[in-house]
Amino acid sequence: MSAPTGPTRSPVATLLRVNRNRPEPVTGERCDMCAAPVGEEHQHVVNLESRGLMCCCRACYLLFTEDGARLRYRAVPERYLSFDGLPLSARTWDEFRIPVGLAFLFRNSAQERTVAFYPGPAGATESELPLDGWTTLVAAVPELAVVRPDVEALLVRRPGPGEDEGTASCHLVPIDACYELVGRLRTLWRGFDGGQEAHAAIDAFFERVRARSRPARPEPAAVEGSS
Ligand SMILES: [Zn+2]
Ligand SMILES: [Zn+2]
Incomplete structure (x- = not known):
């Protein structure tokens, strides 16, 4: 998947496109990192380069919870x-x-x-x-x-x-x-x-x-x- 470049490209547009490519019913969904099956309620990480969201199993999610880490992915916290x-x-x-x-x-x-x-x-x-x-x-x-x-x-x-x-x-x-x-x-x-x-x-x-x-x-x- 090649994201368009240029001034009109918006991170959210990229993200929404990523989401739209996913089939609506999420049953049978898998972790985008390790392919383990995940339930309908699961966590996400942000890809800081593409700004896309990735669905994650708990184990993969926990790899990216460190705030200060200089990683390409960052876990989305669950607090409100x-x-x-x-x-x-x-x-x-x-x-x-x-x-x-x-x-x-x-x-x-x-x-x-x-x-x-x-x-x-x-x-x-x-x-x-x-x-x-x-x-x-x-x-x-x-x-x-x-x-x-x-x-x-x-x-x-x-x-x-x-x-x-x-x-x-x-x-x-x-x-x-x-x-x-x-x-x-x-x-x-x-x-x-x-x-x-x-x-x-x-x-x-x-x-x-x-x-x-x-x-x-x-x-x-x-x-x-x-x-
Ligand atoms: Zn995983
Ligand atoms: Zn998801």
Whole structure:
């Protein structure tokens, strides 16, 4: 498989192509490294060169969990964290020009920059705009620095009608979860804003993410004395 080169090539496009080449029902799926059978629920590693995701058995996955290792593959962690009430102004959202009010951002270590993608009918689209507002925010919320490059993303969602305008729902999620969401939305997308089914899928996805997340920062001390 030869990936196209040139300025239009996007890592996510590569990744989605890789995923599309896989048969939909995952029964009988095998480890992309050692060919051992893996269950429907299995782990992934990112190929840092092609940016593709590879399905892995537990043993192969564990070979690539070392954060600092200079390896071509990096294991996708399984943690979910929530950053509640992230201050993200409506103006910053507008600057992002993300039509669906939903984006995921991650650090591309090969390009040494943060990239933002949003879902759409063609899969994931990279926001071409400078992410100055985001950089300012990250500087103001140091907890956001825990995101691991290449394998974890911050999934942010603009508040809906009736919700606090100046905040964003923000979760740290494994990068494969983002691609799963993008893949699902691609098949459901209708019209300009995605339509009802896509929005229902986004809601359901956020429900699951919320259920799996633990707070990124400790709750403000609610205990008085020792009990
Ligand atoms: Zn394996
Ligand atoms: Zn897989």
